Amino acid sequence: MYDVAVIGAGVTGGLIARKLTSYKLNICILEAENDVGCGASSANSAIVHAGFDAKPGTLKARFNVEGSRMMERVCAELGVKYKRNGSLVIGFSEEDRKTLGELLERGRKNGVEGLYIAGGDEVRALEPELSGDVTCALVAPTGAIICPYELAVSAAGNAMDNGAELMLNFRVSSVTVTPDGFSVGAEDGRRVAARRVINCAGVYADRVAATCGDDSFRIRPRRGEYMLLDKSAGGMCSHTVFRTPTAMGKGILITPTVDGNLLLGPTSEDIDDKDDLSVTRGGLERIAEQVKREMPRVDTGAVITSFCGLRAVGNTGDFIINEPLRGFVNVAAIESPGLTSSPAIAEYVAEILENSGLKMENNGKYDPEHRPLHWFRELGDSEKNEVIARDPSYGRVVCRCEGVTEGEILYAISQNPRPSDLDGVKRRTRAQMGRCQGGFCSPYIVKILSDRLGIPFEAVTKSGGGSYINVGRTK
Numbered sequence: 001m002y003d004v005a006v007i008g009a010g011v012t013g014g015l016i017a018r019k020l021t022s023y024k025l026n027i028c029i030l031e032a033e034n035d036v037g038c039g040a041s042s043a044n045s046a047i048v049h050a051g052f053d054a055k056p057g058t059l060k061a062r063f064n065v066e067g068s069r070m071m072e073r074v075c076a077e078l079g080v081k082y083k084r085n086g087s088l089v090i091g092f093s094e095e096d097r098k099t100l101g102e103l104l105e106r107g108r109k110n111g112v113e114g115l116y117i118a119g120g121d122e123v124r125a126l127e128p129e130l131s132g133d134v135t136c137a138l139v140a141p142t143g144a145i146i147c148p149y150e151l152a153v154s155a156a157g158n159a160m161d162n163g164a165e166l167m168l169n170f171r172v173s174s175v176t177v178t179p180d181g182f183s184v185g186a187e188d189g190r191r192v193a194a195r196r197v198i199n200c201a202g203v204y205a206d207r208v209a210a211t212c213g214d215d216s217f218r219i220r221p222r223r224g225e226y227m228l229l230d231k232s233a234g235g236m237c238s239h240t241v242f243r244t245p246t247a248m249g250k251g252i253l254i255t256p257t258v259d260g261n262l263l264l265g266p267t268s269e270d271i272d273d274k275d276d277l278s279v280t281r282g283g284l285e286r287i288a289e290q291v292k293r294e295m296p297r298v299d300t301g302a303v304i305t306s307f308c309g310l311r312a313v314g315n316t317g318d319f320i321i322n323e324p325l326r327g328f329v330n331v332a333a334i335e336s337p338g339l340t341s342s343p344a345i346a347e348y349v350a351e352i353l354e355n356s357g358l359k360m361e362n363n364g365k366y367d368p369e370h371r372p373l374h375w376f377r378e379l380g381d382s383e384k385n386e387v388i389a390r391d392p393s394y395g396r397v398v399c400r401c402e403g404v405t406e407g408e409i410l411y412a413i414s415q416n417p418r419p420s421d422l423d424g425v426k427r428r429t430r431a432q433m434g435r436c437q438g439g440f441c442s443p444y445i446v447k448i449l450s451d452r453l454g455i456p457f458e459a460v461t462k463s464g465g466g467s468y469i470n471v472g473r474t475k
C-alpha cells in the first residue's frame with residue numbers, strides 16, 4: 001500500500017512527488033506514457049511568467065508569483081537550465097497602451113516586482129530588432145526562461161532518487177474508494193492501492209476525476225502550435241516579447257530559448273480531441289505573419305521543427321486544486337502559467353495532504369539536489385579532456401548538430417528516470433534537437449538503446465507504444 005499515488009508525470013506531478021519524498025512517505029507516480037514529461041510540460045513556451053496576467057485573488061495569480069520567486073532555486077537544485085531574461089509586452093496603439101496600464105496595475109496587485117511601462121524608443125533600445133511601429137511596452141524584469149522538459153525529467157528523477165516509484169505505461173482508467181483509501185486501476189489491468197491520490201493528469205484530469213465520482217469540472221484542450229528556429233536566428237532578441245493580450249490568451253510570442261534557438265508561437269484554438277497534436281499550415285502561416293509585424297527581420301525560413309502543445313483549459317477560469325472527496329486531490333486545469341506555478345502548487349498540495357490527516361514526518365535522508373544532465377557540456381576544454389581520458393565514450397560525438405557524445409547518452413540512460421525511446425534520449429541530452437532533427441544520429445541512438453536496454457534493434461521506438469522506427473533488417 002502506497003501512502004500517495006500521483007497520477008501524471010508532468011511538471012506538476014513530478015514536483016508534487018518530489019515534495020512528498022521530503023516526508024517519510026511511500027510514493028508512486030503513475031504515468032500513461034512511455035516516459036515522463038510527454039504532455040504539456042514538454043510542449044509550451046518555457047516562460048517563467050512574472051505574474052501580471054492572472055486576475056488578482058485567483059489561484060493562478062497566487063501560484064504564478066510564488067512559483068516565479070521559487071523557480072530559480074528549484075532549477076538550481078534540479079540542474080535545470082534557467083535564465084532571467086525579462087519580458088516585454090509590446091503595444092502598437094493607444095488601446096494597447098491602455099491594456100498595458102491595466103496589466104501593470106494587475107501585476108502590482110499580484111505582488112510582481114519591478115514592472116514599468118516604456119515608450120517606443122526605450123523599448124527599441126532594449127530590443128533593437130523590434131518594429132518601428134511599436135509604441136510602448138510593459139517591461140517585466142522578473143520574467144525568465146527555462147528548459148521545461150528538463151524540469152519534468154529532473155523532478156521525477158529526484159523524486160525517484162529519494163525513493164518514489166515510477167510506473168510507466170500505466171494509463172489510469174479507474175479510481176475506486178476502499179476502506180483504507182483507494183484502488184487505482186490501469187487500462188492493462190494493473191492496480192495499485194494508495195491512502196491518498198493526486199490527480200495531475202493534464203487534459204485527462206476531468207476523466208480521471210469522473211472515475212471516482214467527481215464530475216464537477218471539464219477540461220477542454222486549447223491547441224498551441226509553434227515554430228522553432230535554428231540557433232542562427234537565436235540572437236534576434238534577448239527578452240521574451242509578447243503581444244498585448246486578448247481574451248484568447250497572451251498571443252504569439254518571440255523568445256530565445258535557454259539553448260540558444262528562437263521560439264515563435266503559440267496559436268490558440270479550442271478543440272475537442274484531447275490527443276490532437278497536429279501542426280497545420282494555417283497555424284504556421286499565422287505565426288509567421290504576426291511575427292513579421294513585431295520583428296520584421298526574423299527569418300521564419302530558418303525553422304528547424306514545429307510542434308503543438310495542448311493547454312488544459314478548465315471551465316472555471318482558474319486552476320482547479322481541490323479535494324472533492326477525502327484523500328483524493330485534483331490538480332487540474334493547470335494551463336498557463338502552470339509551468340511557472342508548479343513548484344508553488346507542489347507546496348500547496350503537501351499542505352492539503354497534511355490537513356487531510358496524512359502523517360507527514362520529515363525524511364532526514366531527503367536530498368533535493370539532482371546533478372544536471374548537461375554537466376559534461378558545461379565543462380571547459382581541459383576538464384572535458386580529463387573526462388574523455390577516463391571514459392573515451394565522451395569523446396565520440398553522436399549528434400553532430402548539437403555536439404552530443406555517446407558518453408552523455410549513456411549517462412542519461414544510467415539516471416532516474418531512465419529513457420527507453422528516442423524522444424526520451426532527446427529530452428535528456430538534446431541529441432536529435434539540432435538542424436537535422438535526428439536524420440544523422442537516430443540510428444546510432446537506436447543502437448545504444450538496444451545495447452544498453454538489452455532489447456532487439458527493431459524493438460526500439462520513437463516514443464513508446466507502436467511508434468517503431470525499424471521494421472526489420474535489410475542486410
Ligand SMILES: Cc1cc2nc3c(=O)[nH]c(=O)nc-3n(C[C@H](O)[C@H](O)[C@H](O)COP(=O)(O)OP(=O)(O)OC[C@H]3O[C@@H](n4cnc5c(N)ncnc54)[C@H](O)[C@@H]3O)c2cc1C
Nearest residue numbers: 008010011012032039040041044047172202224338339340
Ligand atoms: C501551448 C502552451 C504554452 C504554454 N506556455 C507556458 C509558459 O510559457 N509558461 C507557463 O508557466 N506555462 C505554460 N504553459 C502551461 C504549462 O505547460 C502547463 O501548465 C504544465 O506543463 C502542466 O503540467 P502538468 O504536469 O499539469 O500537465 P502535463 O504536462 O500535461 O502532464 C500530465 C501527465 O498526465 C499523464 N496522463 C494523462 N492521463 C493519464 C492517465 N489516465 N493515467 C496516467 N497518466 C495520465 C500525461 O501523459 C502527462 O504526462 C503552456 C501550455 C501550453 C500547452
